[in-house]
Amino acid sequence: xxxxxxxxDFSTVADIALDAAILLGKTLSAELHLxxxxxxxxYWSEGLExxxxxxPFRDAVTALTKAELTKRKMKIKAANLPCLIHVDKGxxxxxxxxxxxxxxxxxxxxxxxxxxxxxxxxxxxxxxxVVRRLHSNILVIKDxxxxxxFDQVLFATNLLPEDQPALKNLLALVPxxxxxxxxxxxxxxxxxxxxxxxxxxxxxxxxxxLVHPVPCTTHYFHDFSVEAGIRHFTTQHxxxxxxxxxxxxxxxxxxxxxxTVEMLVNQTELPVLSIDF
Numbered sequence: 001x002x003x004x005x006x007x008x009d010f011s012t013v014a015d016i017a018l019d020a021a022i023l024l025g026k027t028l029s030a031e032l033h034l035x036x037x038x039x040x041x042x043y044w045s046e047g048l049e050x051x052x053x054x055x056p057f058r059d060a061v062t063a064l065t066k067a068e069l070t071k072r073k074m075k076i077k078a079a080n081l082p083c084l085i086h087v088d089k090g091x092x093x094x095x096x097x098x099x100x101x102x103x104x105x106x107x108x109x110x111x112x113x114x115x116x117x118x119x120x121x122x123x124x125x126x127x128x129x130v131v132r133r134l135h136s137n138i139l140v141i142k143d144x145x146x147x148x149x150f151d152q153v154l155f156a157t158n159l160l161p162e163d164q165p166a167l168k169n170l171l172a173l174v175p176x177x178x179x180x181x182x183x184x185x186x187x188x189x190x191x192x193x194x195x196x197x198x199x200x201x202x203x204x205x206x207x208x209x210l211v212h213p214v215p216c217t218t219h220y221f222h223d224f225s226v227e228a229g230i231r232h233f234t235t236q237h238x239x240x241x242x243x244x245x246x247x248x249x250x251x252x253x254x255x256x257x258x259x260t261v262e263m264l265v266n267q268t269e270l271p272v273l274s275i276d277f
Contacts, residue, residue: 002030005105007096007130009036010068017111017141018072020271022079023148024107024139027176031082033103034072035096036065038089093129100134108138112265128262131246131274137169138246138274140265149178150241150271156185156230156260157245159203166245166275167210174214177273181215183239184208187229188222227263234270243273 006021008014018034025032038061069085076083088095100108112127131138155170157163170182184207186200197220204218219237223229230242246261261274 002028002106003033003103004028004030005033005035005096005100005103005108005136007035007037007092007108007110007126008069008072009126011111011113013111013113013142015072015111016144017109018075020139020141020145020148021107021109022076022081023145024109024176025076025081026079027148028106030106031084032076033084033086033105034069034076035086035088035099036069037092037095038065038087039092040089092126093133096130097133100136105136108134108136110138110140112140112142125266128265131261131265135276137173137276140272140274142269142271145271147178148176151178151180152183152237152239153177153179153181153241153243153273154183154185154230154234154237154239155243156187156226157207159186159200159207163245164207164210167207169275170243170273171211171214177241179214179241181217182211183217183219183233183237184211185219185221185230185233187226187233188220189225189229190222226260227267230260230264231268234268239270241271241273242268243275246274246276 002025004021004025006018008018021032024030065087069087073083073085086099088099108130110127110130113125127140131140153170155167157167173179184204186204188194188197188200201220204220208216208218219233221229221233223232233239234242242264244261244264261272264272
Protein backbone atom coordinates (compact mmCIF):
# COMPACT_ATOMS: atom_id res chain seq x y z
CA UNK A 1 0.00 0.00 0.00
CA UNK A 2 1.19 3.51 -0.82
CA UNK A 3 2.07 5.68 2.16
CA UNK A 4 1.69 9.47 2.21
CA UNK A 5 3.10 11.67 4.97
CA UNK A 6 1.46 15.03 5.67
CA UNK A 7 3.08 17.24 8.35
CA UNK A 8 0.70 19.66 10.01
CA ASP A 9 0.96 22.64 12.35
CA PHE A 10 -2.84 23.17 12.16
CA SER A 11 -2.41 26.31 10.05
CA THR A 12 -4.57 27.15 7.02
CA VAL A 13 -1.83 26.28 4.55
CA ALA A 14 -1.21 22.95 6.33
CA ASP A 15 -4.93 22.15 5.98
CA ILE A 16 -4.73 23.01 2.27
CA ALA A 17 -1.87 20.51 1.99
CA LEU A 18 -3.93 17.94 3.90
CA ASP A 19 -6.78 18.36 1.41
CA ALA A 20 -4.29 17.72 -1.41
CA ALA A 21 -2.89 14.69 0.43
CA ILE A 22 -6.43 13.28 0.76
CA LEU A 23 -7.01 13.75 -2.99
CA LEU A 24 -3.72 12.05 -3.75
CA GLY A 25 -4.50 9.31 -1.25
CA LYS A 26 -7.83 8.58 -2.93
CA THR A 27 -6.07 8.37 -6.30
CA LEU A 28 -3.51 5.90 -4.95
CA SER A 29 -5.75 4.12 -2.38
CA ALA A 30 -3.01 5.10 0.04
CA GLU A 31 -2.47 5.10 3.77
CA LEU A 32 -2.25 8.66 5.09
CA HIS A 33 0.08 9.55 7.96
CA LEU A 34 -0.35 12.82 9.89
CA UNK A 35 2.71 14.20 11.68
CA UNK A 36 2.75 16.95 14.28
CA UNK A 37 5.78 18.13 16.23
CA UNK A 38 5.56 20.49 19.19
CA UNK A 39 8.70 22.58 19.09
CA UNK A 40 9.21 24.66 22.23
CA UNK A 41 11.64 27.61 22.29
CA UNK A 42 15.24 26.54 22.74
CA TYR A 43 15.74 28.97 25.63
CA TRP A 44 13.37 26.96 27.82
CA SER A 45 15.58 25.15 30.27
CA GLU A 46 15.09 21.58 31.38
CA GLY A 47 14.46 22.89 34.86
CA LEU A 48 11.55 25.01 33.69
CA GLU A 49 9.98 22.03 31.90
CA UNK A 50 10.11 20.05 35.15
CA UNK A 51 8.65 22.82 37.29
CA UNK A 52 5.09 22.80 38.58
CA UNK A 53 4.24 25.96 36.63
CA UNK A 54 5.04 24.16 33.39
CA UNK A 55 2.54 21.32 33.89
CA PRO A 56 -0.69 23.30 33.21
CA PHE A 57 0.80 24.73 30.03
CA ARG A 58 1.99 21.31 28.89
CA ASP A 59 -1.42 19.80 29.59
CA ALA A 60 -3.17 22.57 27.67
CA VAL A 61 -0.88 22.10 24.64
CA THR A 62 -1.40 18.34 24.77
CA ALA A 63 -5.18 18.70 24.91
CA LEU A 64 -5.24 21.21 22.05
CA THR A 65 -2.97 19.03 19.92
CA LYS A 66 -5.16 15.98 20.51
CA ALA A 67 -8.32 17.91 19.62
CA GLU A 68 -6.85 19.36 16.42
CA LEU A 69 -5.46 16.02 15.28
CA THR A 70 -8.78 14.31 15.98
CA LYS A 71 -10.59 16.79 13.72
CA ARG A 72 -8.20 16.10 10.89
CA LYS A 73 -8.29 12.35 11.42
CA MET A 74 -12.08 12.43 11.12
CA LYS A 75 -11.71 14.31 7.83
CA ILE A 76 -9.37 11.62 6.51
CA LYS A 77 -11.68 8.84 7.71
CA ALA A 78 -14.59 10.53 5.95
CA ALA A 79 -12.62 10.11 2.71
CA ASN A 80 -12.41 6.35 3.46
CA LEU A 81 -8.64 6.42 3.86
CA PRO A 82 -6.69 4.68 6.62
CA CYS A 83 -5.00 7.19 8.90
CA LEU A 84 -2.09 6.96 11.31
CA ILE A 85 -1.04 9.80 13.60
CA HIS A 86 2.49 10.57 14.76
CA VAL A 87 3.06 13.11 17.53
CA ASP A 88 6.48 14.19 18.74
CA LYS A 89 8.25 17.12 20.35
CA GLY A 90 11.60 18.76 19.83
CA UNK A 91 13.31 19.91 16.64
CA UNK A 92 10.84 19.52 13.77
CA UNK A 93 13.24 18.54 11.00
CA UNK A 94 15.15 16.07 13.19
CA UNK A 95 11.96 14.37 14.33
CA UNK A 96 10.42 14.09 10.88
CA UNK A 97 13.74 12.80 9.52
CA UNK A 98 13.70 10.08 12.16
CA UNK A 99 10.15 9.13 11.16
CA UNK A 100 11.06 8.85 7.48
CA UNK A 101 13.93 6.49 8.33
CA UNK A 102 11.46 4.21 10.11
CA UNK A 103 8.73 4.30 7.44
CA UNK A 104 9.27 4.40 3.68
CA UNK A 105 6.87 7.06 2.41
CA UNK A 106 6.00 7.28 -1.27
CA UNK A 107 5.02 10.95 -1.02
CA UNK A 108 5.37 13.78 1.44
CA UNK A 109 2.73 16.47 0.96
CA UNK A 110 3.47 19.72 2.76
CA UNK A 111 2.11 23.26 2.69
CA UNK A 112 4.27 26.33 2.31
CA UNK A 113 3.74 29.82 3.69
CA UNK A 114 6.81 30.98 1.81
CA UNK A 115 9.64 32.69 3.65
CA UNK A 116 11.41 35.99 3.38
CA UNK A 117 14.02 38.01 5.17
CA UNK A 118 17.47 37.29 6.56
CA UNK A 119 16.47 34.57 9.03
CA UNK A 120 14.73 32.43 6.41
CA UNK A 121 17.57 33.00 3.93
CA UNK A 122 20.05 31.67 6.47
CA UNK A 123 17.96 28.99 8.16
CA UNK A 124 15.07 28.26 5.82
CA UNK A 125 11.40 27.60 6.49
CA UNK A 126 10.34 24.16 7.71
CA UNK A 127 9.20 23.32 4.18
CA UNK A 128 12.60 24.27 2.76
CA UNK A 129 14.27 22.12 5.42
CA VAL A 130 12.07 19.16 4.47
CA VAL A 131 13.04 19.57 0.82
CA ARG A 132 16.70 19.88 1.80
CA ARG A 133 16.88 16.94 4.18
CA LEU A 134 14.36 14.27 3.25
CA HIS A 135 14.83 11.65 0.55
CA SER A 136 11.35 11.31 -0.95
CA ASN A 137 8.97 12.66 -3.56
CA ILE A 138 7.88 15.92 -1.92
CA LEU A 139 4.82 17.77 -3.17
CA VAL A 140 4.74 21.38 -1.92
CA ILE A 141 1.29 22.98 -1.97
CA LYS A 142 0.57 26.72 -1.89
CA ASP A 143 -3.16 26.93 -2.79
CA UNK A 144 -6.18 24.64 -2.79
CA UNK A 145 -6.33 22.02 -5.53
CA UNK A 146 -9.73 21.01 -6.95
CA UNK A 147 -8.25 17.66 -8.04
CA UNK A 148 -4.95 15.88 -8.55
CA UNK A 149 -4.63 16.66 -12.25
CA PHE A 150 -1.74 18.61 -13.69
CA ASP A 151 -2.15 18.98 -17.45
CA GLN A 152 1.08 20.87 -18.10
CA VAL A 153 4.10 19.89 -16.01
CA LEU A 154 7.42 21.65 -16.31
CA PHE A 155 10.50 19.49 -15.76
CA ALA A 156 13.45 21.81 -15.22
CA THR A 157 16.73 20.21 -16.20
CA ASN A 158 20.38 21.09 -16.62
CA LEU A 159 20.57 18.25 -19.21
CA LEU A 160 23.19 16.35 -17.23
CA PRO A 161 23.00 12.55 -16.79
CA GLU A 162 22.04 12.84 -13.09
CA ASP A 163 18.69 14.40 -14.13
CA GLN A 164 17.63 11.35 -16.12
CA PRO A 165 16.67 9.12 -13.15
CA ALA A 166 14.48 11.92 -11.78
CA LEU A 167 12.84 12.33 -15.18
CA LYS A 168 12.12 8.58 -15.28
CA ASN A 169 10.57 8.83 -11.81
CA LEU A 170 8.35 11.66 -13.04
CA LEU A 171 7.24 9.52 -15.99
CA ALA A 172 6.17 6.79 -13.56
CA LEU A 173 3.93 9.38 -11.89
CA VAL A 174 2.18 10.46 -15.12
CA PRO A 175 -1.03 8.47 -14.45
CA UNK A 176 -1.01 9.35 -10.75
CA UNK A 177 -0.74 13.09 -11.32
CA UNK A 178 -2.94 13.23 -14.43
CA UNK A 179 -0.14 14.66 -16.57
CA UNK A 180 -0.96 15.37 -20.22
CA UNK A 181 2.20 17.14 -21.39
CA UNK A 182 5.71 17.45 -20.00
CA UNK A 183 7.52 20.70 -20.72
CA UNK A 184 11.27 19.98 -20.80
CA UNK A 185 12.96 23.26 -19.98
CA UNK A 186 16.62 24.23 -19.90
CA UNK A 187 17.26 27.68 -18.42
CA UNK A 188 20.23 29.42 -20.01
CA UNK A 189 21.67 32.06 -17.66
CA UNK A 190 24.51 33.34 -19.83
CA UNK A 191 28.15 33.36 -18.82
CA UNK A 192 31.39 32.15 -20.34
CA UNK A 193 31.23 28.54 -19.16
CA UNK A 194 27.82 27.50 -20.47
CA UNK A 195 27.85 24.97 -23.35
CA UNK A 196 26.84 26.30 -26.79
CA UNK A 197 23.12 26.43 -27.43
CA UNK A 198 23.34 24.03 -30.39
CA UNK A 199 24.99 21.39 -28.15
CA UNK A 200 22.35 21.73 -25.44
CA UNK A 201 19.54 21.54 -27.97
CA UNK A 202 20.92 18.24 -29.27
CA UNK A 203 21.15 16.92 -25.70
CA UNK A 204 17.56 18.05 -25.15
CA UNK A 205 16.50 15.69 -27.96
CA UNK A 206 17.95 12.76 -26.00
CA UNK A 207 15.88 13.76 -22.98
CA UNK A 208 12.79 14.08 -25.16
CA UNK A 209 13.32 10.52 -26.36
CA LEU A 210 13.17 9.37 -22.73
CA VAL A 211 9.76 10.99 -22.35
CA HIS A 212 8.23 9.29 -25.41
CA PRO A 213 5.37 8.33 -25.77
CA VAL A 214 4.18 10.96 -23.26
CA PRO A 215 3.53 14.24 -25.14
CA CYS A 216 6.49 16.55 -24.67
CA THR A 217 7.59 20.04 -25.63
CA THR A 218 11.21 21.25 -25.39
CA HIS A 219 12.29 24.76 -24.48
CA TYR A 220 15.60 26.62 -24.30
CA PHE A 221 14.76 29.62 -22.13
CA HIS A 222 16.98 32.62 -21.36
CA ASP A 223 16.91 34.39 -17.98
CA PHE A 224 19.24 35.82 -15.34
CA SER A 225 18.82 32.84 -12.95
CA VAL A 226 17.35 29.34 -13.07
CA GLU A 227 14.74 30.14 -10.43
CA ALA A 228 13.65 33.35 -12.20
CA GLY A 229 13.59 31.56 -15.54
CA ILE A 230 11.29 28.85 -14.21
CA ARG A 231 8.92 31.42 -12.71
CA HIS A 232 8.82 33.50 -15.90
CA PHE A 233 8.38 30.43 -18.10
CA THR A 234 5.44 29.11 -16.07
CA THR A 235 3.71 32.48 -16.35
CA GLN A 236 4.03 32.47 -20.13
CA HIS A 237 3.20 28.81 -20.83
CA UNK A 238 0.31 27.90 -18.53
CA UNK A 239 2.24 25.44 -16.39
CA UNK A 240 0.30 23.64 -13.64
CA UNK A 241 3.15 21.98 -11.71
CA UNK A 242 6.91 22.48 -11.47
CA UNK A 243 8.91 19.25 -11.16
CA UNK A 244 12.62 19.29 -10.49
CA UNK A 245 15.27 16.88 -9.28
CA UNK A 246 16.68 17.96 -5.95
CA UNK A 247 20.45 17.73 -6.24
CA UNK A 248 22.37 18.07 -2.99
CA UNK A 249 24.35 21.28 -2.64
CA UNK A 250 27.14 21.96 -0.18
CA UNK A 251 25.81 24.09 2.74
CA UNK A 252 28.20 26.97 2.02
CA UNK A 253 27.20 27.05 -1.64
CA UNK A 254 23.54 26.97 -0.61
CA UNK A 255 24.12 29.93 1.67
CA UNK A 256 25.61 32.12 -1.03
CA UNK A 257 23.90 30.77 -4.16
CA UNK A 258 20.79 29.08 -2.83
CA UNK A 259 19.18 25.84 -3.93
CA THR A 260 16.90 26.12 -6.96
CA VAL A 261 14.29 23.85 -5.41
CA GLU A 262 14.32 25.71 -2.09
CA MET A 263 14.06 29.07 -3.84
CA LEU A 264 11.13 27.83 -5.91
CA VAL A 265 9.40 26.58 -2.76
CA ASN A 266 9.85 30.06 -1.40
CA GLN A 267 8.92 32.14 -4.43
CA THR A 268 6.62 30.40 -6.93
CA GLU A 269 2.86 30.29 -6.48
CA LEU A 270 2.59 26.92 -8.26
CA PRO A 271 2.81 23.49 -6.64
CA VAL A 272 6.37 22.15 -6.70
CA LEU A 273 7.32 18.48 -6.91
CA SER A 274 10.81 17.74 -5.61
CA ILE A 275 11.62 14.37 -7.15
CA ASP A 276 13.41 11.56 -5.39
CA PHE A 277 15.97 9.68 -7.49
